[in-house]
Amino acid sequence: MHINQSIITDIKSIIAQSKDKAIRAVDHQRTLMYWLIGKRIFEEEQEGKDRADYGKYLIKYLSEQLQPEFGSGFSKRQINLYRQFYRTFPIAHTLYAQLSWSQYKLLLSIDTDDQRQFYIAEAIKNNWTVRQLERQIYSNLYERLLMSNERECVLAVAKKEKKLSNANEIIKDPMFLEFLGLKKDASYYEKDLESAIITHLQDFLLELGNGFSFVARQKRIHIEGDEFFVDLIFYNRLLQCFTIIEIKTTKLTHQDIGQLQMYVNYYDRIEKLPHENQTIGILLCANKNDAVVRFTLPDNQKQIFASQYQLYLPTEKQLVDEVKKELASYDGKTKNNHFTP
Known part of the structure; x- marks a missing residue:
């Protein structure tokens, strides 16, 4: 009896896609969990904001209580990261299921919201892996594109608000x-x-x-x-x-x-x-x-x-210098565009 061998390929594809969706769903729930933890910590900090060093004490206390039971994911450094995560992304429905927690950790290292929004849009649009997102951030992609474009243009193309028209x-x-x-x-x-x-x-x-x-x-x-x-x-x-x-x-x-x-x-x-x-x-x-x-x-x-x-990525100092140069250039253009009576 002849069996169409494409059925094997199709079933393997279904299995692979289902596994990928399951992994993404679990990771998104983990991301939401860290966001909720960060939110709860921030709320508690606000209750004790008048007490000196209350935030540091709270983080230390939480780590001592949680790490023995839940592991290294609740070290002082990690708990601080959850707090920073909530402070950076304070609205839950703006979190993207397409992005993993590992990608969000990379995004937290970015200083400005414009840069962060650019990398979020590009990562989702191009389905970047963690390694690809890391490389694009550390190779200064945003600043390199700014050399030939206005900030608004770079962001608009990334977010698909503007169609790509020039090389x-x-x-x-x-x-x-x-x-x-x-x-x-x-x-x-x-x-x-x-x-x-x-x-x-x-x-x-x-x-x-x-x-x-x-x-x-x-x-x-x-x-x-x-x-x-x-x-x-x-x-x-x-x-x-x-x-x-x-x-x-x-x-x-x-x-x-x-x-x-x-x-x-x-x-x-x-x-x-x-x-x-x-x-x-x-x-x-x-x-x-x-x-x-x-x-x-x-x-x-x-x-x-x-x-x-x-043939090599720039050093941290080179990246910082490049960012300062681009920001200074942008500020200069902005001032020149202002009307002075």
Whole structure:
């Protein structure tokens, strides 16, 4: 008797999905439990707010009473975290079932509400794992996007209040490629970097941004008898366009920009369908001179981008400096926009 083998695949899929839903449901209940604990602690603190050090005493007392019975989840540090959780998210129905407690713990480390809301929206929209959310936070994703966009634009795109319309709303400079496992001080050929990217393609797509999918590597194109090879080609379903990436492990030159411009023109004139948008070109380089890029390309062009890659994540000090720089820049723009009589 012949049995359609797809039934096995279907049942395995049902089992996997059900297990995943059960795990998410249990984790969400745990998250709610920690929120309720934080709420109760905060309410008790308010009763004793006139007593010096009452909050510290309360946390210590609760830990002594609860940890022997319920374990390390009720250490002083953890109980403080539950209190902070409630203070940061004081409205229960704003908690998202899609986010795990581990992800919420990461979000508590973020200083500003704008940043936090950005990462919440991106994590839910892109179904990020804990590891992916952690990497995006520590690679300074929010600040990197702010370099080319207004704060409101970054948040609006993340929350889907604004449709993605320009490539610079998602393309980052620099790009952090620490997941490739390459030593930052070593010398590499372009083919080495390209091979490492293909090996770690999922992580590279995450770093590239929303909506990218891989199309081809070393794509051969013919132009009037001459043969060329394009390093990497992707497609962005949100922007509905091809994205060409050329890798340069040395300092960027105007000749590199011209070569990429030729590839972009070729795809626009030969490969692009009528309903698709103009091709994007990204020069992923070890070093660049922004002035050379600016003077090589026409004013206000929106197709060619030069992004410097780094083979390691920034240090904590570098992150803090970057945040201060972006906040100062934003405050300056705000002041300049105010009317002074």
